[in-house]
Amino acid sequence: MKFKTKLITLVVAFLAAISFALPSQVNAAKGDHGVDWSVWQGANGVFGYSTDKFGISQIGGYSGYGVYDQSTYRTQVASLIAAGKRAHTYIWWQNINDTNLAKQVLDHFLPEVQTPKGSIVALDYESGSTNTATLRWALDYIRNAGYTPMLYGAKSFLMSHVDLAQIAQYCQLWLSEYPDYNVTTVPNYGYFPSFDNVGIFQFTSTYRAGGLDGNVDLTGITDSGYNGSTTTDSGKTYVKPSTNTPATNAGKRANNTTLGQIKVGDSVKVNFGTTRWANGVTMPSWVQGKTYTVQQVSGSNVLLGGIMSWISRSNVELLTTTSVPSVSYGSTYTVQYGDSWWSIAYKYGMSMYTLASNNGKSIYSVIHPGDVLRVSGGYSVAESSHTYYTVRYGDSFWSIAYKYGISMYTLAANNGKSIYSLIYPGESLYIR
CATH class of the missing domain: 3.20.20.80 (Glycosidases)
Structure with a gap:
């Protein structure tokens, strides 16, 4: 802390x-x-x-x-x-x-x-x-x-x-x-x-x-x-929250997704105890327990962003998945108690800024239980509309912001950081 x-x-x-x-x-x-x-x-x-x-x-x-x-x-x-x-x-x-x-x-x-x-x-x-x-x-x-x-x-x-x-x-x-x-x-x-x-x-x-x-x-x-909680014979543990929230549901969705379903854009944690890359070369111990974004998938192996190394699917644990529900034209959502711009946008694979704008509001506008929000933009959504970037060696807030044509101050703020915060290879940054 x-x-x-x-x-x-x-x-x-x-x-x-x-x-x-x-x-x-x-x-x-x-x-x-x-x-x-x-x-x-x-x-x-x-x-x-x-x-x-x-x-x-x-x-x-x-x-x-x-x-x-x-x-x-x-x-x-x-x-x-x-x-x-x-x-x-x-x-x-x-x-x-x-x-x-x-x-x-x-x-x-x-x-x-x-x-x-x-x-x-x-x-x-x-x-x-x-x-x-x-x-x-x-x-x-x-x-x-x-x-x-x-x-x-x-x-x-x-x-x-x-x-x-x-x-x-x-x-x-x-x-x-x-x-x-x-x-x-x-x-x-x-x-x-x-x-x-x-x-x-x-x-x-x-x-x-x-x-x-x-x-x-x-x-x-x-x-x-x-x-x-329940632990399987393979050692995977499932906890049982007494009530559900958008975040716990997202976690359970990732937990229930099989390793064979891992795809580009997902976040995975390298299992503790893993000692070798997919090619048999010894893995540095500091990689264990770290989280990376999947850059490519090939057979039983996935390529970890940032360090650009292949690892067997069996040696990672899925933490976040990019899959989102399909949303058709004209869909609406009725705000429930405890909802926020973020939780609704996450549910439908939208940017919270887009969601607010589509409803004539900003992300600072107050929403109330019972409000009906438009949650589609006139087309079918198959992928999250967010843009992320996986930090590589030598990157800085300035170089990443320049690449995407945004202010480095905005980039840092969008990720809960300042321009003086440290960023690390393999870290996923929200762009827009």
Whole structure:
């Protein structure tokens, strides 16, 4: 999770021994590992290890300068479901000091939550100001909306800014504590932030080389919103969200698509444990778990964009598929509760800008349940109307923007980045 206050607490042996003596907090009731993602992990996220069971994605937040939406949230949720992981949500929570503002922020985000009812919606408070009463109200508001509330932060920061003991009576806590910034794959309970009602322990920000947050579920809270899972003999896992959303449906659609149906434009994750390319040459270990766009398909092999290497279909997992429903002339859609320009456009394989324009609106216009929208442009849609570009070695925002005749500032903004953000070979960028 970015923008974290990186606080390292020196724990003496005596205190470490005390933490080991607290089985309700140290000995994980569930023990599942998982990751959390913001925009910095890209459209499909960055996976940790094959044994991970959940991910928590940032939907956006409030910093004191207004509400912002995270452009990668929906596709990250879909990718988690496609990969058989339990997906959850968090909101950046900064400088929200009264219930009126808290209600405005939550009323913006809760209808847009793409993880199932019952899933975690956590408030990420690690900077700025808030107060105990406002947090208590917000956590109750989340629960009343049908989700499982949590509060995230570093124990020392939270204790110095709010009455953490009081908050722990209202919800389980998600606390972070790191002994160092070396690559860490398992929790070091000598640095466990002992406190009442800790549900998730974030034990490192360097779960993998290059940086990734690693978490462990101590109580089974990440099962919230899911009716279990099924793992096939081949090792593929299907999770069962308790309710459906556009993003979870997209994830399930990809999960249910066979490897033999992978096509150009799909996004695939290289399976952990894969050691060789299709031609038998040894594969670099850093490729494992990474996501790439399929550039070509030939028999049982697919060509990965960016690194331009062939790999067997059996060694990848499909995360997103470009297939969309066929839409005939004159089709309409009636807006449902929780819909957005993005979710409707995604459903029909349209650009949300085109969808809004076809209805005499902009993407900033408010839509209401019961509104009837035109979802076709007078022709049959067989492919998504979006244009994407797969980053290659040597590319920059300037060179890609120049290629497509758009501003590099627009290109960066369309992907939830700034022109100073790093882009990587194999990353898929939305053009228009």
